[in-house]
Amino acid sequence: MSKINSPAELEVFRKAILSQRDSDKPCITLCSGSACHATGSGKVAAAIEREMTTQGIVAEVDYRRTGCHGFCEQGPIVVIYPEGICYLKVQPEDIAEIISETIKEKKIVDRLLYVDPNTGEKATIEADIPFYKHQERLVLGLNRKIDPKSLEDFLAVGGYQALAKTLFEMTPEQVVGEVKDAKLRGRGGAGFPSGLKWDFARNAPGDKKYVVVNCDEGDPGAYMDRSLMEGNPYGVIEGLMIGAYAIGADEGYFYVRQEYPLAVENLEIAIKTAEESGLLGQDILGSGFNFTVKVHRGAGAFICGEETALLKSLEGMPGEPNSRPPFPAIKGLWSKPTNINNVETWSNIPLIINKGAAFFNSIGTEGSKGTKIFSLVGKVNNTGLVEVPMGASLRDIIYKIGAGVPGGKKFKAVQTGGPSGGCIPENLLDIKVDFDELTKAGAMMGSGGMIVMDEDTCLVDLARYFLNFLSNESCGKCNPCREGIRQMLKILTNITKGLGKEGDIELLQELAENTKGTSLCALGKTAPNPVLSTLNHFRSEYEAHIKEGRCPALSCKALISFTIDPDKCKACGACAKKCAPEAINGGKKIVHVIDQDKCTKCGSCIEACPAAFGAVKKISGEAAPPALSGESRNL
Amino acid sequence: MSEIVLQIDGKEVTAQEGTTILEAARSVGVAIPTLCDHEKLIPYGACRICTVEADVHGKTNLVAACLQPVENGLVVRTRTEQVDQARKIILEQMLAHAPDSEQLLELAQVYGANKDRFAKESNFCILCGLCVRYCDEVKKKNAVAFIERGAKREIVFIPDIAIRECWDCKECFPLCPTSALQAAYYLTEALMSPPVPSTPSCKGNCSK
Amino acid sequence: MNSAKIDQIINKHNADAGSLIQILLEIQSENNWLPREALTRVSETLDVPMSRIRHITTFYKTFSLVPKGRHEVHVCTGTACHVRGAERVLEAVEDVTGVKAGETDPDLNFSIETVGCIGCCALGPVVVVDGEYHGNITPTEIADVLKTCACKSE
Structure with a gap:
C-alpha cells in the first residue's frame, strides 16, 4: 500500500474507496468477535464463502466479517444489508438456505429470527430487536459496519477524519480544551476528567512523553474493551494519536490482557497497515507529527489494570502499584510524563473531535456526559454489550434492553463495577446510571460490568467470591490489603459454611473500614466494597446464615439439603441414575429417598427430576424430614 | 528546592519540597512508628503502620507518612482515634503471623492491640521487605526475593546466589522485625538443596 | 529448548x-x-x-515453571460465569480429570487452570479446552468433552 502524505490525499483515497461501494448492493455480514468465534462463527464463515461460490453470487453480493455486535449470547449473528435482516444463532447448515431464500428470493428464514422471551414476538430487522432499539451506539456502533482487519473499511466510515482535523486545524491546547469542554470522564473506573488528566501530562516538564492504552480489562464480567479493541482497532489508535498530539508524546503503548489473543491479532494488523500507509510513523500526513506504538501483552494479573502497576509491568517488573503522588502524568513510564486512558475512553476521542464538545455534552447527565458501554450479563435474558446515554435507568437497561430475568425467577440485585463495586437492590433500580449516582448507591461505575442476579444467588457467597478473587489478585505488597482481605475472606467462608458466629458482621465492618482507609492503591481501597454493599442492602442474608444456619438463596452447600417429596415422586428413577455418589435409593413403584450422609449436594437430582413432577427440592435452615420406610414407600 | 510550611500535631514545621511527612515529623521530634522504613532504603509503604491523618486539598484522609510528600498548608495529625485504631488493627493482623516479635509487641502495648485477635498464620513473615530491599538496594546481591502475589506472597532465598553471597554477609538478619530466625530458617532450607552445577561435567574422555 | x-x-x-x-x-x-x-x-x-x-x-499467572499437560483446560470463573454455576462446572472438570485447579497430573495429560474472566460473559459458564471455547456448558457436557480428550491422549 502506498503512503498517504496529506489530508487531501486521504480524502482522495477515501473517495476512491467509497466510489467502489454501493450501499444498495446486498451485503452479508457475520459477527466475528471472540464470543461468536466461541459459538462457531469460524465454521459459519467457511460455509458462507463456500455457498456464495456454489450459488454463484460472489459478484453480486458483498461479504464482510465484522467486529463484535455485542449481542453475544445469540451468536453467531448474520445481518443482511441493505435491509438489516438479522439472523441469530446461525449454524453452517443454515447458510445455503439464507442465500437461496433471503439473498435470492428476498424471503425471511423465520426460525432464525429473534423471539422476544416475554411476548413471543419476532423481529426481522436488527434495529427492531429491543436489545438494539433502546441503545445509542455512538462508540460501539462502528463495530458491526467494518471488518476490523481492513483499513479501507475504517476509512469508508470516516476513519482518520478526526486525526486530520486535529493535526491541521487545531493546536494541542485546542484539542485538550475540546476534551475538557466535552467533560469526558475516564471509562476505566474512577471517572476522572480526561481533559484535566491530559492537561497535567501536557504541562508536565520534559521532552519525552508517553501515551498508553489500558486494555487490561480485568473486571470479571466486563468485556467492552475487548469488543472495541477487536472490533475497531483503528478507532482506538486514532483516539490515542489525537491524545499524543495534544500531550506532546511521540510514543505509545497498548497494554493488552494476555487472555485477549484476537484483540492482539487485530491490533497488530492495524498497526502494521497504518505504518505502511503513513498513518503511523514519521511526519504523519505531512504534518510533522511523529508517532509510533508498541503492543505489550499482559501476563495474567488483575492488578495491572491499576495504572501505576500497569506501568511497572510495561517496564518488565512485577505489577506492584506505586503510591500517588507522584502521578503518572508527572512521573510515569520510565519516569517520564505519561497519560493512561482505557480503551473506551480513547474510543470516545475521535467522536468528540468530529462532532464537537457541544454535541458530546448534549448527551448524558450533569456530571457524566456521553454514552457508556455496559456488559449486561448474568441472570438476564438478553446478555451482551449495551451502550446507552449516561443517565439511563437501571430498570430500563435490565428490563427493556435485557428483557428481564429468565425462567420466571425473581430479580434480586445487580452488581456493578466489578470487584471494586457493589450490589444494587430492587428498590434502587430507578436510579439514573452515571458516575455519581452509582457511587451514591454504594456501588460504582467501574469499567461497566453489570451482573444481574436472581433469587438463586446468595449474596454472602457473592461477597466471598469477590474477596477470594481479590485475595488471589492483590499484589500482596501492603499489609491492610493483603491481610485485611485474608481475614475478611476467612470470615465470609465460615459464614457460607455455616460456621458464622455472633460478632462476625461487626468484625467484617471493622476490617473493611481499615482496608479501605489505609491500603496503598485503589485495589485495596475498594476491595471491601462487595462486603460493605451486601451488608448494607442484604444484611438479613448474613443474619440468616449466622443465626439460623439458613441460606435464603438455597445456594450455600453446607446449609442446604436435598429431599424428595414422597407425594410427588413417581419413582421414575431419573434422579437415581444421575446420582454419582449413589445416595438415592428407590426402585420400580417405590418412592425414592436421599441418604443425607452420602449426598454431596451436587444438585444433579434436581436437574434430572422431570419438571412435571418437581419432586426433588432444596431446603435450608431445617433438617431433612425423616425418609419414609417400608411399605409406606410403595406407590 | 523551595521551602514548605505545614503543620504536624499543631506544630508549625518547615521542610524542603520533596520530603515526606515522616521526615518532616522526625525533624521536629514527632515520633511516628515505622516497620518497613530504613534510612538506607527507598521508602516502600508496605506496612502502613506510619499511617497518619492529613487534610489534603480540603479532604481528611489517612495517608502513609513515609510516602506522602509535604505540601504547603498541609495539616497532619499523628495520633487521632482513627489513626490509633488503624495502627491497632494493622498490628493485630501482623501478630497473627509473628506473635512473638518484640518490636510488634512493644507497639501492641502502645495501641492496645490484642495479639490473639486473629487465628495464627503459618507464615511468620510480615513481608516488610527489609531483607529483600536491603539485599537489592544496598548490597546489590539480590539473594532474597519476593515470590507469588496476594495472600500467597512470601520471601525466598535464591539458592545459587545465597550459597555464594550470604555466608559472609547476613546483614539482613538484624533488620528483620519478626526476629532474624525466620530469615535464617529460609537460608538454611535453601542451602540444604545444593544448586545444580552450571556447567555439566563432560562425559567424554577429556579431563573436565 | x-x-x-x-x-x-x-x-x-x-x-x-x-x-x-x-x-x-x-x-x-x-x-x-x-x-x-x-x-x-x-x-x-x-x-x-x-x-x-x-x-x-x-x-504473573500465565507463567508455568513446570511442564504443562497435553490438554490445557481453562475454566472461566468470572462473575457472570460464577452466577451461572461455574463452580459446579469446575468441580466436574476436577472430578473427571482428577486434577485440581492450578495443577497438572504426573502423566501430563491435563493442566487445569481457572481464569478470572475470558470476556465471553454472555456465554457463561465457559470452559476453554485446548483453545476451543465451550459456552453455556453444563457439568455433564464438559465431563463428556474431557472424556473424549482423555481417550485421544491414550
Missing part, C-alpha cells in the same frame, strides 16, 4: 530488560513452560537478577 532459540527471542527484543515479560511470554509460548535453564539464560543475557525473574514468573 535450546539456547539458540532463546537468544533469537531475546535478540528480537534487542536484549532489552524492559521487554523481560514479553520475552518470557514468547519463550513460554514456544516451549509451553519455562525451564530453569531458560530463565538462567535470560537472567544472564539481559543482566536481570534471578530474584526479579523468580518474582515475575510467580507473580
